[in-house]
Amino acid sequence: MKQVNLNIYQTILLLMLGMFLSLDAYAQNITMSGIVKDSYGDVVIGANVVVKGTTNGTITDLNGNFTLQVPEDATILVTFIGYKPVELKAAPNVTVTLQDDTILLQEAVIIGYGVVKKSDATGSVTAMKPDEMSKGITTSAQDMMMGKLAGVSVISGGGTPGGAATIRIRGGSSLNASNDPLIVVDGLTLDNDGVKGMSNGLAMINPNDIESMTVLKDASATAIYGSRASNGVIIITTKKGTAGASAKVAYNGHLSIGTIRSKLDVMNGDEYREYVTALYGADNLPYQLGTANTDWQDEIYQTAVSHEHNVTVSGGLKNMPYRLSLGYTSQEGVVKTSEFDRYTASLNLSPSFFNDYLKFNISAKGMYAKNRYADNGAIGAATTMDPTRPVHDYSTPVFGGYYQWGVSSSYKDNAWLLSPNSLAPQNPVATLDLRNDKAKSSSFIGNIEVDYKLHFFPDLRIHANLGGDYSEGRQTTIVSPYSYGNHYYGWDGVTEEWKYNLYGNAYLQYMKNFDIQTIDVMAGAEQQHFHRTWHNWGQGTSPATQAAHNKNDVRGGRHSSLVSYFGRVNYSLLDKYLLTATMRWDGTSRFSDADGNRWGTFPSVGAGWKIKEEAFLRNVDVLSELKLRVGWGITGQQNIGSDDFPYMAQYVDNVIGGYYQFGDEFVSTSRPNAYNSNLKWEETTTYNVGLDFGFLNNRINGSVDYYFRKTKDLLSTVRIPAGTNFNTMLLQSRIGAYSKC
Numbered sequence: 001m002k003q004v005n006l007n008i009y010q011t012i013l014l015l016m017l018g019m020f021l022s023l024d025a026y027a028q029n030i031t032m033s034g035i036v037k038d039s040y041g042d043v044v045i046g047a048n049v050v051v052k053g054t055t056n057g058t059i060t061d062l063n064g065n066f067t068l069q070v071p072e073d074a075t076i077l078v079t080f081i082g083y084k085p086v087e088l089k090a091a092p093n094v095t096v097t098l099q100d101d102t103i104l105l106q107e108a109v110i111i112g113y114g115v116v117k118k119s120d121a122t123g124s125v126t127a128m129k130p131d132e133m134s135k136g137i138t139t140s141a142q143d144m145m146m147g148k149l150a151g152v153s154v155i156s157g158g159g160t161p162g163g164a165a166t167i168r169i170r171g172g173s174s175l176n177a178s179n180d181p182l183i184v185v186d187g188l189t190l191d192n193d194g195v196k197g198m199s200n201g202l203a204m205i206n207p208n209d210i211e212s213m214t215v216l217k218d219a220s221a222t223a224i225y226g227s228r229a230s231n232g233v234i235i236i237t238t239k240k241g242t243a244g245a246s247a248k249v250a251y252n253g254h255l256s257i258g259t260i261r262s263k264l265d266v267m268n269g270d271e272y273r274e275y276v277t278a279l280y281g282a283d284n285l286p287y288q289l290g291t292a293n294t295d296w297q298d299e300i301y302q303t304a305v306s307h308e309h310n311v312t313v314s315g316g317l318k319n320m321p322y323r324l325s326l327g328y329t330s331q332e333g334v335v336k337t338s339e340f341d342r343y344t345a346s347l348n349l350s351p352s353f354f355n356d357y358l359k360f361n362i363s364a365k366g367m368y369a370k371n372r373y374a375d376n377g378a379i380g381a382a383t384t385m386d387p388t389r390p391v392h393d394y395s396t397p398v399f400g401g402y403y404q405w406g407v408s409s410s411y412k413d414n415a416w417l418l419s420p421n422s423l424a425p426q427n428p429v430a431t432l433d434l435r436n437d438k439a440k441s442s443s444f445i446g447n448i449e450v451d452y453k454l455h456f457f458p459d460l461r462i463h464a465n466l467g468g469d470y471s472e473g474r475q476t477t478i479v480s481p482y483s484y485g486n487h488y489y490g491w492d493g494v495t496e497e498w499k500y501n502l503y504g505n506a507y508l509q510y511m512k513n514f515d516i517q518t519i520d521v522m523a524g525a526e527q528q529h530f531h532r533t534w535h536n537w538g539q540g541t542s543p544a545t546q547a548a549h550n551k552n553d554v555r556g557g558r559h560s561s562l563v564s565y566f567g568r569v570n571y572s573l574l575d576k577y578l579l580t581a582t583m584r585w586d587g588t589s590r591f592s593d594a595d596g597n598r599w600g601t602f603p604s605v606g607a608g609w610k611i612k613e614e615a616f617l618r619n620v621d622v623l624s625e626l627k628l629r630v631g632w633g634i635t636g637q638q639n640i641g642s643d644d645f646p647y648m649a650q651y652v653d654n655v656i657g658g659y660y661q662f663g664d665e666f667v668s669t670s671r672p673n674a675y676n677s678n679l680k681w682e683e684t685t686t687y688n689v690g691l692d693f694g695f696l697n698n699r700i701n702g703s704v705d706y707y708f709r710k711t712k713d714l715l716s717t718v719r720i721p722a723g724t725n726f727n728t729m730l731l732q733s734r735i736g737a738y739s740k741c
Helices: 002-026 141-145 219-225 269-280 296-300 377-384 428-433
Strands: 029-038 048-051 057-059 065-071 075-079 086-089 093-098 108-111 114-117 125-128 152-156 165-169 182-185 193-195 198-200 210-216 233-238 248-258 304-316 321-332 339-349 358-373 406-412 415-420 435-453 460-479 491-513 517-541 548-573 577-588 599-610 623-637 651-662 665-672 682-695 700-712 714-719 729-734 737-740
Touching: 048 065, 057 065, 075 093, 086 093, 108 125, 108 210, 108 233, 141 152, 141 165, 141 210, 182 219, 193 435, 193 460, 193 491, 210 219, 219 233, 219 577, 219 599, 219 623, 219 682, 296 377, 296 428, 377 428, 428 435
Parallel strands: 029 093, 182 233
Antiparallel strands: 029 065, 048 057, 048 075, 075 086, 108 114, 125 210, 152 165, 193 198, 210 233, 248 304, 304 321, 321 339, 339 358, 358 435, 406 415, 435 460, 460 491, 491 517, 517 548, 548 577, 577 599, 599 623, 623 682, 651 665, 682 700, 700 737, 714 729
């Protein structure tokens, strides 16, 4: 009996000792840091890193890095949708490489002032990766979106090489204010208006430098941007280097041939002569037909050859990822005399310090472009010009050796002088050849982002961004005095534009994973200033007397500022129930502060339910995603075009017809301009219900959305009684409108 009792005591003692040893071992935690990459060496954003069998975990940041407190003998599980899971033993510093499991790699999406897993997004958000974008030569980011995104319409502005396109996200929401979406490039919000030679802000971004594009559609996603977000938001993230990677030089190029798809079916010269003769009779022709057989459409169209070349140097020192890219694009238009050349350069540095607690993202992009524009009037003229007429007729030098329909306008030196017949079609070849319309533009955009995770409180980080962009453009238009539209005097004019945009923001973000819930709180402020000036001058000149005609010399400028405060809360419970709430306050210099109209308040709320995570669907393997989303929000609009002070009494130069004569000199006068001190923010309220679904590990996936959008206090121009406000038109905040789909 004693022996048995002794054995029991020994057993209990050993069990207690083992327990203490286990507790002591468990208490030995280490700080585990690492980076998660894919098989191509690119970082993976939003990957889940957890201690296997526990809820202790985190997600990788924008640079693919993570830091986590773990037991030293723990097994770490790294997962990300679209990749095979990886298990590894805990270690102070690790590099994890994920292998592709499917072709779908879109789980993390960039949103306003942060990043979120797509499965946790409560708003209508669509992300595009480069391999999904249009192939071949794409001169602008807008070309990459054509036909790729539901609810996003991209309409080409006429097919001019390097030309702008109209982008509409869920249609328009304003009458007189802008309907363009807000463009954000690497955290810097851009001015959508371009300068001469640069169609819009997107034209300066080399598509080869784009890593991803995210489109925010509904108000619950866009309201964090408040001002200018009523028409949706396009967030562009450019490519970066990889920490610790050796230097890599890459080249890619494209060559394309462009032709018109089809010509308008019109009569040739023989068919036209036969038709007119049959219609009037050979002896009763209204005019003498020509003998040529000219295909005017063939004369103005060409086979356009375009090519693009990009050279990239990327890599990274231990704490300094870098990427440098140089690009050249040459694009001919299918209409003769139209062409576009662009040179781009981009540099990105992403240094980090103190074990990634302090990170920088420094980016700079530059562009120089040259355009020659074709007169689009030649396209219509090519379908209506008489095919029996030749391209050239040197017997009438008054038209520069081109055939034109002329009419006798005056009698001089015993002869009638010919002028172009304004009721007849113009010679389309002459229209192109006698007009030299060229533009040059240059642009620079740069910003510095700083992200600091507090050492004594790593769940709290400070993020700041300071940047700006500068652009200038010059367009020279020379029209021959032998031309159809500027006959006799011609035109020699220049338009110059300069603009810059200064931007700065800072915000605090607290993010914490608890056992069954995750909370993400962010609050910050920002300020942005826009400035633009221009100078137009030119004149026509008499070829006979060299006397100037129709002189033009106009200078102008405008500027505006925005000040904003914003905050957001993201909350997740059981990784199934999601809630997002945002609030933003915007102040604009375009409205008066006298009646409190200067500031606008823009709230939003969004909720999500991951139905797939419920017990009754969790084991349904064929269904990989099913999430219900609902959202509500208000966004604002104050971009009212060229007048930045519509609420203020001001005098403007009256340069068109308003002159006073002093002897032989005509001096322009000034006049009061119409103004409205009661202008206020245009507000758009959006309700959205959406369902996201995916099958077969998201190989088949999609979304269905229903939205209702209503705009009130529309900024619109209305007629007023003459003389009541120095004009017959006035900008007002008035009735509302709505749309749904």
